[in-house]
Amino acid sequence: xxxxxxxxxxxxxxxxxxxxxxxxxxxxxxxxxxxxxxxxxxxxxxxxxxxxxxxxxxxxxxxxxxxxxxxxxxxxxxxxxxxxxxxxxxxxxxxxxxxxxxxxxxxxxxxxxxxxxxxxxxxxxxxxxxxxxxxxxxxxxxxxxx
Ligand SMILES: Cc1cc2nc3c(=O)[nH]c(=O)nc-3n(C[C@H](O)[C@H](O)[C@H](O)COP(=O)(O)O)c2cc1C
Numbered sequence: 001x002x003x004x005x006x007x008x009x010x011x012x013x014x015x016x017x018x019x020x021x022x023x024x025x026x027x028x029x030x031x032x033x034x035x036x037x038x039x040x041x042x043x044x045x046x047x048x049x050x051x052x053x054x055x056x057x058x059x060x061x062x063x064x065x066x067x068x069x070x071x072x073x074x075x076x077x078x079x080x081x082x083x084x085x086x087x088x089x090x091x092x093x094x095x096x097x098x099x100x101x102x103x104x105x106x107x108x109x110x111x112x113x114x115x116x117x118x119x120x121x122x123x124x125x126x127x128x129x130x131x132x133x134x135x136x137x138x139x140x141x142x143x144x145x146x
Contacts, residue, residue, distance in 0.1 A: 064100070
């Protein structure tokens with residue numbers, strides 16, 4: 001059974017809801033899933049032998065990209081994560097009326113690539129309320145790429 005970790009940062013609950021749909025989707029594909037708020041995750045445990053680590057983070061800010069507050073400490077120490085050569089994916093909620101639509105997703109993806117992680121699939125950018133069917137489908141596609 002493939003082992004996965006989903007780590008999310010969410011202020012108003014949208015990315016949390018999206019993370020729950022991703023978890024549901026992976027479970028449907030017989031993955032073992034750990035679903036954690038980023039506030040409960042240490043940088044060390046990201047390297048705990050998961051077949052995939054999936055990061056979810058919403059975007060805040062106006063003139064520049066700001067990650068969801070809780071996610072910032074983990075983002076800042078990602079260089080210390082044992083993720084080189086490991087599979088990861090990224091999703092997040094945002095609002096396409098902002099200049100940097102889901103900019104946090106791009107920033108996390110870029111940093112993961114920089115540290116040598118292997119980004120699986122296209123990152124998922126959710127515009128507005130998380131739509132269950134679309135997110136379940138994204139999770140299924142990720143699971144099938146492993
Ligand atoms: C002050 C403010 C700034 C925001 N900035 C952005 C932004 O730059 N880009 C974006 O895509 N969404 C932006 N959003 C939209 C949020 O990311 C969106 O509401 C998201 O669903 C929140 O997810 P969360 O509940 O998981 O934190 C902003 C929202 C607020 C209230």
